[in-house]
Amino acid sequence: MILAIDIGGTFIKFGLVDNDFRISNQSKVPTPSSLDNFWITLESIISSFKNGISGIAIACPGEINSKRGFIFKGGLIPYLTAIPLGARLTKTFQLPVRVINDADAAALAEARYGSLQDLDCGAALVLGTGVGLGLVSQKDLLSPLSVTQYLRSPSPQRMSQTSLPFQWELFMHGLVSLVDNKGSAVGFVHEASQLLGLNQDDGPAVFSAIEGNQSEELNLLFKDYCHEIAVLVLNLQSFFRLEKVVIGGGISRQGTLIEGISDAYEELFKDKPGLGFEPITIQAHNYSSLSFP
Incomplete structure (x- = not known):
């Protein structure tokens, strides 16, 4: 199972995706208004699934280096600037993480x-x-x-x-x-x-x-x-x-x-x-x- 996370300006949506691209355990939470709360929210979401997943896929607005999982600018989420999202989550959860622009993902x-x-x-x-x-x-x-x-x-x-x-x-x-x-x-x-x-x-x-x-x-x-x-x-x-x-x-x-x-x-x-x-x-x-x- 892969944990798919869609970071939007209004909600963070997430769910589990299997090999046949079926989604389960879908839910969403309001997008936090600060970077500190963003990390708390995101890591809480991942922690609730970490024992049953083999990787994390994240779609996020803004300018992103998808190879490094680095967010240069988070579009309409201003605090997502110069954020090493992929590297931090990989280190924290010991899982492969892929970050891509949300429109590119669609x-x-x-x-x-x-x-x-x-x-x-x-x-x-x-x-x-x-x-x-x-x-x-x-x-x-x-x-x-x-x-x-x-x-x-x-x-x-x-x-x-x-x-x-x-x-x-x-x-x-x-x-x-x-x-x-x-x-x-x-x-x-x-x-x-x-x-x-x-x-x-x-x-x-x-x-x-x-x-x-x-x-x-x-x-x-x-x-x-x-x-x-x-x-x-x-x-x-x-x-x-x-x-x-x-x-x-x-x-x-x-x-x-x-x-x-x-x-x-x-x-x-x-x-x-x-x-x-x-x-x-x-x-x-x-x-x-x-x-x-």
Whole structure:
């Protein structure tokens, strides 16, 4: 058995994974707000399983050296900076530890066992506290060196007077969206829950209200969120020769969200013909046996 741990900005999720990728003993705890409490929480989780596992696999946001298990920056978890996570846990528990970026983990799972198999260039967008991106080709992650071969080359059609302004607008919109974290699923659910007057953030209640058409203001908020994600997808496609994009994160289980993003994406294509590339498929993650609640 392998203990799989997903460190997110809101929760630390964990479970046991067997050789057939079946998950058991799934649970989650709130992500601590300080580094000291983070170590206490993480080591407590591992201690509860240490007698029945042969290794530890950790997915974490941010910039990570996966070979060393070293976190340079933990994304939206600011205290995870210059952390030798793999080395410390290996020394403490005498077990092999692998640490990988969470979006890379999602993309790799899709490339080897899900809907990004056998593609030359596919992407996973993971919607959580922030937005993560993983790029894959033929069952493996694309490295910074290999990714250049999948960049789009300028063409007369793509350099037309009609498409250039839109592509520049798209690029700037994408930058602002990333800086302001507009693609945050947690942020959307929080804003929507407040709009509905809920006592706490409640994703299922939010989507139930959307599907029930309970609030025009909520519908507009949802449409705007889907538009932000569609812009991110189109922005990626304008740079990379993508064949398919999968949407990951707990929110991706909501079929209404995937439908909304796909509709927003199609609208962008209709508004701006002549981009020099064709629409691609957007779908929810397909690695259900590897996903957490």
